[in-house]
Amino acid sequence: MHPDKEGINRIVDILIEKGVKKFIISPGSRNAPLIKAFTNHPQAECYSVIDERSAAYFAMGIALKEQNPVAIICTSGTAVLNYAPAIAEAYYQQIPLIAITADRPEEMIDQREGQAIRQANIYHNYIKASCQFPQEPYDANRLWHGDRMVSEMINKAKQQPCGPIHINVPLREPLYNDGDYKEKNHKIIHTVTTKKSLSEETINELAKQWNAFDKKMILTGVLHPDKELDNTLSNIAQDKSVAVLTERLSNLSIGNYHHNIDRLLNAIPTSEKHKYAPQLLITIGTDVVSKQIKQFLRTHKPDQHWHIDISGNHTDTYKSLTHIIPVTPKTFFTQIVDKITPSKIDYYNMWNTLNDIEKHNTFLQNAPWSDFKVFGKLLPQIPANSVIHLGNSTPVRYAMLFEERKDVEWYANRGTSGIDGIISTAAGFASASKKINTVISGDVSFFYDSNALWNKHLPNNLKIIVINNQGGSIFRIIPGPASTGQLEDYFQTKQELNIKKMAEVFDLNYYFCDEKDNFNDVIKKVYQPHNKAVVLEIRTSGELNDIVLKNYFDNIKQL
Numbered sequence: 001m002h003p004d005k006e007g008i009n010r011i012v013d014i015l016i017e018k019g020v021k022k023f024i025i026s027p028g029s030r031n032a033p034l035i036k037a038f039t040n041h042p043q044a045e046c047y048s049v050i051d052e053r054s055a056a057y058f059a060m061g062i063a064l065k066e067q068n069p070v071a072i073i074c075t076s077g078t079a080v081l082n083y084a085p086a087i088a089e090a091y092y093q094q095i096p097l098i099a100i101t102a103d104r105p106e107e108m109i110d111q112r113e114g115q116a117i118r119q120a121n122i123y124h125n126y127i128k129a130s131c132q133f134p135q136e137p138y139d140a141n142r143l144w145h146g147d148r149m150v151s152e153m154i155n156k157a158k159q160q161p162c163g164p165i166h167i168n169v170p171l172r173e174p175l176y177n178d179g180d181y182k183e184k185n186h187k188i189i190h191t192v193t194t195k196k197s198l199s200e201e202t203i204n205e206l207a208k209q210w211n212a213f214d215k216k217m218i219l220t221g222v223l224h225p226d227k228e229l230d231n232t233l234s235n236i237a238q239d240k241s242v243a244v245l246t247e248r249l250s251n252l253s254i255g256n257y258h259h260n261i262d263r264l265l266n267a268i269p270t271s272e273k274h275k276y277a278p279q280l281l282i283t284i285g286t287d288v289v290s291k292q293i294k295q296f297l298r299t300h301k302p303d304q305h306w307h308i309d310i311s312g313n314h315t316d317t318y319k320s321l322t323h324i325i326p327v328t329p330k331t332f333f334t335q336i337v338d339k340i341t342p343s344k345i346d347y348y349n350m351w352n353t354l355n356d357i358e359k360h361n362t363f364l365q366n367a368p369w370s371d372f373k374v375f376g377k378l379l380p381q382i383p384a385n386s387v388i389h390l391g392n393s394t395p396v397r398y399a400m401l402f403e404e405r406k407d408v409e410w411y412a413n414r415g416t417s418g419i420d421g422i423i424s425t426a427a428g429f430a431s432a433s434k435k436i437n438t439v440i441s442g443d444v445s446f447f448y449d450s451n452a453l454w455n456k457h458l459p460n461n462l463k464i465i466v467i468n469n470q471g472g473s474i475f476r477i478i479p480g481p482a483s484t485g486q487l488e489d490y491f492q493t494k495q496e497l498n499i500k501k502m503a504e505v506f507d508l509n510y511y512f513c514d515e516k517d518n519f520n521d522v523i524k525k526v527y528q529p530h531n532k533a534v535v536l537e538i539r540t541s542g543e544l545n546d547i548v549l550k551n552y553f554d555n556i557k558q559l
């Protein structure tokens with residue numbers, strides 16, 4: 001039965017009519033009218049996920065896959081705060097997420113009522129828009145106001161750059177009464193889609209400037225897979241005075257790109273670094289993972305830096321920003337491609353000659369069992385036409401040292417680089433995907449987000465690979481932590497927890513692999529069809545990883 005609160009039924013109707021299909025609901029009483037309204041709507045696809053932190057990341061994973069808003073619904077109090085990490089991540093990743101939080105009536109806030117905190121605009125730093133739904137009792141004006149705000153919130157979530165929005169809903173008792181449902185009683189406001197492009201005059205001027213430079217670098221951050229963009233960029237990359245430096249998370253593979261930024265940067269002889277500096281730097285996408293390219297570009301500054309970003313945000317990562325070009329990268333490259341002329345400098349090859357693949361392969365072959373070795377063996381074995389979710393910390397970095405896989409999609413929570421929702425995000429994505437989804441996580445990140453497994457919707461196409469190096473291996477790699485004398489206890493947080501027992505608690509398939517096992521046989525088993533999600537623990541020695549990685553970078557240096 002539907003709730004007796006018309007305003008609530010209208011929220012659901014507007015969401016459905018505006019194309020939101022999936023609703024992730026966490027339990028509670030204050031949100032009972034919302035639960036009734038969503039679960040009784042024939043077109044609403046509802047999921048029950050208990051832990052709000054995990055539920056929000058799970059929803060974000062679905063929204064990322066479907067490129068369509070997903071709504072999360074929870075009760076009042078700290079439940080609302082538990083959405084915050086995923087909301088911040090969705091904000092920086094520009095993912096449309098709709099948080100609908102039940103609240104006490106406004107006059108009861110700060111009155112020592114249970115489960116009541118100040119919820120209005122609670123995510124204010126990390127939200128595209130938020131609204132306070134009108135109080136009950138609903139009259140014609142309040143219903144009109146509610147309808148208008150819900151439409152506006154959804155429109156804003158979907159408007160590029162997309163992002164999270166918040167609807168806070170004060171609710172009065174009684175919460176469980178049934179009522180009549182008046183179909184199509186609501187009002188809808190549509191926004192029409194627009195396509196921003198540059199005027200002929202502007203693009204001609206930019207092309208003139210472009211053509212005056214000999215060395216052009218296009219550096220790509222996180223991008224959603226987009227074949228059209230990839231094709232257009234591959235045409236631009238045919239000009240040898242252009243070097244396109246991409247990361248795994250850029251999901252670009254068609255053209256002559258340079259896929260291993262850190263490998264190449266480490267190979268440049270120190271005295272030659274300045275020769276590799278671009279004159280024109282063009283950046284697209286959101287976050288770039290490689291710290292080394294950031295340092296390189298901040299030291300060897302380009303004459304001009306154009307950032308192509310529809311939001312118009314002034315993101316000056318390399319401290320050399322000269323132009324903001326507020327259109328999509330696809331629009332920009334499509335408009336400029338026929339206007340650019342090649343120059344004499346073969347900037348592409350300058351970078352390409354740094355790539356000594358034989359040296360890389362020989363090192364990998366001879367490397368001892370370590371995270372580096374595991375990534376080198378694992379990445380080529382992940383099935384074609386599948387999706388890989390990389391954990392923050394070292395997985396996202398190791399993956400960029402090895403050969404690009406053109407046949408997979410790559411994702412990671414690089415919006416805020418938290419380790420707290422990696423498994424939940426991958427689980428949500430996988431639940432909406434027909435492909436095999438592999439998440440590669442460190443052991444600390446796995447335990448942090450272990451409530452991701454506390455989810456009855458965990459799909460059987462999800463393979464969770466935990467690199468168990470007994471703590472945060474990154475802290476042995478980055479300079480600093482070891483000098484404190486507290487490395488193991490307060491940075492690495494050395495741990496010996498039992499991953500097998502964790503898999504058992506949630507009744508999941510479990511496999512194990514270390515140096516003694518036949519790696520290929522174990523991987524084969526993991527990727528056989530299973531009726532439940534799979535956890536694979538790969539054990540390495542936490543103590544060796546930093547040494548192997550340092551040796552690798554020393555080894556590839558061209559003297």
Ligand SMILES: Cc1ncc(C[n+]2csc(CCOP(=O)(O)OP(=O)(O)O)c2C)c(N)n1
Nearest residue numbers: 393394418419442443444445471472473474
């Ligand atoms: C929510 C959150 N808390 C703390 C951190 C800081 N942090 C970055 S990496 C890391 C350790 C991760 O360890 P693990 O997942 O085992 O990966 P490994 O370093 O072994 O690759 C921590 C605590 C963070 N990024 N996010």
